[in-house]
Amino acid sequence: MSDHEKLLRQLIDTMTASGSLRTEPWKNAAAATPRHEFLRSGFFRLVPGSAPSAWAPVQQDADGWLEACYADESLVTQIAGTITPADIRGEIMREPTSSSTLPSLVLRMLEDLNVEQKMKVLEIGTGTGYSTAVLCARQGGGNVTSIEYDQEVALRAREALSRLGTFPNLLTGDGLLGDDEGAPYDRIIATCAVRTVPTAWLQQTRPGGQILTTISGWLNASELVRLTVHDDGTASGPVLAGHVSFMLARPHLAPPLGMLPDLSAGEKREAILGPDVLDDWTTRFIAQFAVPTAQRLKLQHAGHDEDVLVDTETGSFAALYEEDGRWIVRQAGPEALWDAVEEQLGHWHTAGTPPVKEATVRVTPEGQSIHW
The missing domain is CATH 3.30.160 (Double Stranded RNA Binding Domain)
Incomplete structure (x- = not known):
């Protein structure tokens, strides 16, 4: 057994013990997906004690690179929208814009997707391609479409997936618009957060189909929600809770505040x-x-x-x-x-301040609301 196979087995055992990985089909899919293949371009490590946050690149030939690839943690793969680990030496103090999500969250979400074999799945946010590969291992590449907003990120994901002989339908564009050509889908899963669930997703999910997404906002709190789409084009479903946090889809990022209003008024x-x-x-x-x-x-x-x-x-x-x-x-x-x-x-x-996991979110073309 190679080093990466041993590390992958340890990771699967960890995810199983934590309850993130619960069923045999997804255990088999995770076991068939070597995460390090999606991190060959390296990643960034947070510099301990830095304020503001500084990030240092970790290349494939660095000590501990392989072990980090199989740690259950998120690894930043892009800074400031364009910068990859190969682009700098030293440290950089800018905001992360792409990452490889911690595997336990990837598998937890895939388990929560309630997917069955031969279902068509649309993934919003290809990222490194790791979650796409796990999906393909379970569903087959012909049943998976994945959309990535960033062209360079999409290219690296395509190359990594090709190395593994995995060939889903990969698209580059605004995932908030979904994929009208391939619709309807049985499931939509988003690996980025949204401020509001796009109407296009509702329209491109068959009635009875489900959307799994993180709803966030400009007050910086988010939760995972599973929505079932109804015949009338609306959707509703439970908050799955857990303080799940993803980067906001870039078109949903908060705008600059600009000039503040006259705070003496009102x-x-x-x-x-x-x-x-x-x-x-x-x-x-x-x-x-x-x-x-x-x-x-x-x-x-x-x-x-x-x-x-x-x-x-x-x-x-x-x-x-x-x-x-x-x-x-x-x-x-x-x-x-x-x-x-x-x-x-x-x-x-x-309502008695119930925990958020008892809430239901309702989404219509006019907006979204939360209920108990």
Whole structure:
């Protein structure tokens, strides 16, 4: 048994023990997929103690490269939209833009996809191609279509898949538009997060088919959701929970804030909830459904430390500050952002603040909502 086969067996044992890998078909698919083949271009390691975060390249010939390929962790493969490990020496302080997701999450999601043999699957976000290869090992390449937004990332994935003799239908383009030509699909799975589930995905999934995706937002909380598409073109399904986090699809990234609105404007009232409710992952995830285009920042204004929500699409804002032991909110613009947050969280409190895994998400062409 080669070194990589031993490491792969250890990884499968780890994923099985954690409950991420639960059934024989997916165990066999994972065993047939050598992860290191998708990381031959290297990856980036976070430099310990760096602030802001710095990343150092790890090439294929580096000590520990093979062992890292079979560790159950995500490995960053691209920085700042174009930079790969071969492009730099030393360190770089920019944001990661592509990665190889930790294998236990890949397999957990594939298990949660509820796929059966011969089902047609559309994968949004090919990335390195590792998850695509696992899918193909289970479904056969002829039943798998995968879309990658980045041309260079797509090319490297195609090369890695070809080395393994795996040939799915690989497309390069905006995965948010799906693949109308190959529709309808039995399953759609996204390896990037979306702020809102695209209407195209609903239209390209057969009635009774399912969409597995991470819903995130500009308040930076996300959860995995499994949606069943209905005859009327809407979809609904449970939140699977677990604080699952992926990079947002690039067209769904938050826009620059630009010039802030006049924070002196607007009407004031005593707030029912303080901004500290947004410090919690669950309440932040729930609140995002009420203010899907709002971003949060903290600043000083008029002698106060203020917690501010700004909606660049509508020009609305809500600024909260403490005064005499009370939270005061000042709001302006066409959308009363903090009213919406308080109403949304109020419904959750009325339901008894159940865990998010008891929630159902409903998606229509007009938008999405969360219910208990």
